[in-house]
Amino acid sequence: MTDATISAPTRRAIDRIQDSYMVQVRRRRMYGGLTLAIFSLLMVSGFVIADDRNAGGFWDGWRQMLDFPADVVSEAWEKRANLPGLLVKYFPALMETINIAAVSTLIGAMVGLILSLLSTRGLARWPRLIPVFRRLMDILRAVPEIVIALVLIFILGGGPVPAMIAIALHTAGALGKLYSEAAENVDLKPVEGLTSTGANWTQRMWLGVLPQVAPNFLSYTLLRFEINIRASAILGFVGAGGLGFELRNAMAWGPGRFDEAAAIFVLLFGAIVFFDQISSRYRNKLTEGQ
Amino acid sequence: MTDATASLGSAKTLADALFRRKRLTAFAVPAIIVAYLVYIAIAFDVVGLAQRASSKNAVILASDSWSYKTHVTRDNRRGGTTYAIEGERKGAYEDGTRPAWVTGDEDSELVIDLEDGHVVRFLPDNAVAYDVPGFGTIEAQLVDGSLNTNLSEPVPEWINLSDQRMTITTDAGRVTMTRTRTEVFRYFPGWELFWFTLDSPYHNRSFTEIALGDRIDPDRPNISGAMSDFWNNGMWRHKDVAWAIGETILMAFLGTFGAAMIALPLAFVAAKRFSPFGALRFGTRRIFDFVRGVDALIWTVVLARAFGPGPLTGALAILITDSGTFGKIFSEALENVDEKQIEGVASTGAKPLQRYRFGVIPQIVPILLSQILYFLESNTRSATIIGAITGGGIGLMLTQAIQTQKDWEEVAYYIILIVGMVMIMDSFSGWLRGKLIGRKD
Incomplete structure (x- = not known):
C-alpha cells in the first residue's frame, strides 16, 4: 500500500541515498578493520621481536615468574624475626627517597610556576618571549631524568643531589605545561583591577592569578609528587641514593639477603600506597569545590 | 542600636581574626618551605658535595663531548x-x-x-x-x-x-x-669517523663524490657500499644504536597498548555501573591498586629474574604497572558515562554486549585514547630508565657509555638521540590524538 504512494522518481532517490549510505558504512567498516589489522600486526610482530631479542623467552619465563617472589617470601618468612629490625634499618633510606621526591617537586613546582606564567598568553611578562619559554619547557620535559642524573653523578658523585636536580628539572617542564594550560582559562578581570591600582607584574600574578588557579595547581603538584616518589626510587637503582640504591645492593648479594630485599619491597610498596591515598583524597577535596 | 554596634564589633573581631590568620599563613608557608630546604641542604650534605664535586670531570665532559x-x-x-x-x-x-x-x-x-x-x-x-x-x-x-x-x-x-x-x-x-x-x-x-671508519674506502670522501662520482670500491656500487659501511661502523655502532632505539620504543608501545587491552575489560568489572557483584568489584580494584603500588621498579627487578635482560622484560614491566593505572582511569571514566545513550541503544532492542559496544564505548573512546597516547609518550621515557636497569635499549647503551668514562662524544650522541626520540614520540602522539579525537590539545 505504501509502495503505491511513492512515485518512481522518489523511489530512485531513496535508493540512491540508501546506496551511498551503505557505501559509507562499508568504507568505514573497512577502515576500522584495516586499522585493527595493522594494529594487531604491529602488536604481534612487536611481541615476536621483543621475545626474540630478550635473553629469556616469554613462555619459559612465565614458569619462573613466581620463583623469585616465592624465594623472597619464603626467605623473609624464615627470617621473619629480622623483619622489624630491617624495616627500621632501611627507614632512613626511605626518608631519603621521599625527601628527594618532595624537594624536587617543591623546586620543580616553583620553577614551573614562573615558567608557566611567562609562557601563558595574556599573562606573560614579555609576550614576545612566550615561544622561547614554551620550547624551554618542552626540552625540560623531554629529557628523561636518568640522563641528567647519570651525567650529574659523574660530575658530583653519587648521592641524592643528582637525583633531586634531575627530577626537579623534569618536574619544572611537566608542571609548567599543566599550569600554563590551567592559567589560560583564568578570569582576567582581577588582573585588570590590579593593573588599575598600579600593581607590578609580580603583584598581579601573586594576587590576581594565583588565588584563581591555586586548587588546580595544588592538585597537579600532588599528582606529580606521587610520580616523583616512584622516579626517585628508580633513580636510586642507578646510583642516586635512597631506597633504590639499597635495593640494588641487596639484590647484588643474591640469596641469603632476600630478607633485606623483602623489607625494602615492603617499605617502598607501603610508602607508594600511603602517599597515593593521601594525595588522591586531598586532590578530590581540592577539585570538589569547582 | 546597641545590637548594630555589637554585630559591627563582632564582625570587626572576625575580620581581624581572618586578617591575622592570613598574615600568619602568608609568613608561615614560606618559612616552612625555607626551613624544609635548609633541612634538606643539611641532610643531603650539599656543602660537602660542593667540595667533592669534580670540576675536572665537568671539564672532561664539556670538552670531550664535541671533540676527539x-x-x-x-x-x-x-x-x-x-x-x-x-x-x-x-x-x-x-x-x-x-x-x-x-x-x-x-x-x-x-x-x-x-x-x-x-x-x-x-x-x-x-x-x-x-x-x-x-x-x-x-x-x-x-x-x-x-x-x-x-x-x-x-x-x-x-x-x-x-x-x-x-x-x-x-x-x-x-x-x-x-x-x-x-x-x-x-x-x-668534531665527531671523527662518525660516517665511516678508516678501513672503509669511503672515508674522507665527500657526499657528492660518493653519490655521483666513479665507483670507489670496485666490488660494490657506491651508494649501497657506503650505506653498508655506515651501518656497520665499528666505532659509532649505528646498527646497534638504531636497534636500541627501536627496542626502547617497542617496550613503550607493547607495554602501553598491552596494558590498555588488559585494563579495558577489567575496568568494566571494577565500575559500579556495570558490575553487579560488590566483592568482585572490590577485588578488581584492589588488584589495580596492588600492581600500581608495587611500582615499575620492583616489577622490573622481579621480571628481570624470570625473563632475563631484554626488551620483553621492560615491556612486561610497563604493561603490568600501567594495567593498574589504566584500570583505575578507565573504570572512573566508565562510572561517568551518560545513561541516556545506553537507554537509547537499549530501546532499539539491543542485547547487553551491543549496548556496551554502541552505547558505552563511543563515549569513553576519546578519554581512553587521549590517556593511552599520553602514556605512550611518558612510557618512552620510562622505557629508557627501565632499559638501564634490565639491560636493553638505548638506556643500557647510555649507562654503559657513561660508566666506561671514556667516549663522551658517544654519550652526547646518545643523549641527543634520546631527547630527539622523546620529542618525536611526543609530537607523534599529539598528532595522532588530534587525528583520532579531532581536537588539538
Whole structure:
C-alpha cells in the first residue's frame, strides 16, 4: 500500500541515498578493520621481536615468574624475626627517597610556576618571549631524568643531589605545561583591577592569578609528587641514593639477603600506597569545590 | 542600636581574626618551605658535595663531548709507532699511513706538530723533546727503566712528574711517558669517523663524490657500499644504536597498548555501573591498586629474574604497572558515562554486549585514547630508565657509555638521540590524538 504512494522518481532517490549510505558504512567498516589489522600486526610482530631479542623467552619465563617472589617470601618468612629490625634499618633510606621526591617537586613546582606564567598568553611578562619559554619547557620535559642524573653523578658523585636536580628539572617542564594550560582559562578581570591600582607584574600574578588557579595547581603538584616518589626510587637503582640504591645492593648479594630485599619491597610498596591515598583524597577535596 | 554596634564589633573581631590568620599563613608557608630546604641542604650534605664535586670531570665532559683525540703511541720496549683515533683498534691507521701532521722518520726523528708552536719530537733511544712556547724545551729519556728529564723542581702544575711517569698537559695536547710507552694526544673538534671508519674506502670522501662520482670500491656500487659501511661502523655502532632505539620504543608501545587491552575489560568489572557483584568489584580494584603500588621498579627487578635482560622484560614491566593505572582511569571514566545513550541503544532492542559496544564505548573512546597516547609518550621515557636497569635499549647503551668514562662524544650522541626520540614520540602522539579525537590539545 505504501509502495503505491511513492512515485518512481522518489523511489530512485531513496535508493540512491540508501546506496551511498551503505557505501559509507562499508568504507568505514573497512577502515576500522584495516586499522585493527595493522594494529594487531604491529602488536604481534612487536611481541615476536621483543621475545626474540630478550635473553629469556616469554613462555619459559612465565614458569619462573613466581620463583623469585616465592624465594623472597619464603626467605623473609624464615627470617621473619629480622623483619622489624630491617624495616627500621632501611627507614632512613626511605626518608631519603621521599625527601628527594618532595624537594624536587617543591623546586620543580616553583620553577614551573614562573615558567608557566611567562609562557601563558595574556599573562606573560614579555609576550614576545612566550615561544622561547614554551620550547624551554618542552626540552625540560623531554629529557628523561636518568640522563641528567647519570651525567650529574659523574660530575658530583653519587648521592641524592643528582637525583633531586634531575627530577626537579623534569618536574619544572611537566608542571609548567599543566599550569600554563590551567592559567589560560583564568578570569582576567582581577588582573585588570590590579593593573588599575598600579600593581607590578609580580603583584598581579601573586594576587590576581594565583588565588584563581591555586586548587588546580595544588592538585597537579600532588599528582606529580606521587610520580616523583616512584622516579626517585628508580633513580636510586642507578646510583642516586635512597631506597633504590639499597635495593640494588641487596639484590647484588643474591640469596641469603632476600630478607633485606623483602623489607625494602615492603617499605617502598607501603610508602607508594600511603602517599597515593593521601594525595588522591586531598586532590578530590581540592577539585570538589569547582 | 546597641545590637548594630555589637554585630559591627563582632564582625570587626572576625575580620581581624581572618586578617591575622592570613598574615600568619602568608609568613608561615614560606618559612616552612625555607626551613624544609635548609633541612634538606643539611641532610643531603650539599656543602660537602660542593667540595667533592669534580670540576675536572665537568671539564672532561664539556670538552670531550664535541671533540676527539688522535693518539700517537711509541712502544718503548719493542720500538715502533702506531697512530689511532681515540686510541681504539677500530680507529687505527693502517700500516704505512699516518696523519699529515706527523713528519720525519721513525728511526731518526719523528716530528709531531701540535700546532701553535707546540712540537713533540720522538728521538732515538727512547728520548722525547717537547717544545712548549713560552716555557722552553722539555727533554726526557728512559735510561734503564727510569725517567730522566731536564725539568727541575718545582715543576709547573700542568706537568705531573715522577721517576716512573711524566704527563704534560697543555692546551695543544698531552704527552705521557712511561716505561712501556710514550703517547701523544692531539685534540680536534668534531665527531671523527662518525660516517665511516678508516678501513672503509669511503672515508674522507665527500657526499657528492660518493653519490655521483666513479665507483670507489670496485666490488660494490657506491651508494649501497657506503650505506653498508655506515651501518656497520665499528666505532659509532649505528646498527646497534638504531636497534636500541627501536627496542626502547617497542617496550613503550607493547607495554602501553598491552596494558590498555588488559585494563579495558577489567575496568568494566571494577565500575559500579556495570558490575553487579560488590566483592568482585572490590577485588578488581584492589588488584589495580596492588600492581600500581608495587611500582615499575620492583616489577622490573622481579621480571628481570624470570625473563632475563631484554626488551620483553621492560615491556612486561610497563604493561603490568600501567594495567593498574589504566584500570583505575578507565573504570572512573566508565562510572561517568551518560545513561541516556545506553537507554537509547537499549530501546532499539539491543542485547547487553551491543549496548556496551554502541552505547558505552563511543563515549569513553576519546578519554581512553587521549590517556593511552599520553602514556605512550611518558612510557618512552620510562622505557629508557627501565632499559638501564634490565639491560636493553638505548638506556643500557647510555649507562654503559657513561660508566666506561671514556667516549663522551658517544654519550652526547646518545643523549641527543634520546631527547630527539622523546620529542618525536611526543609530537607523534599529539598528532595522532588530534587525528583520532579531532581536537588539538
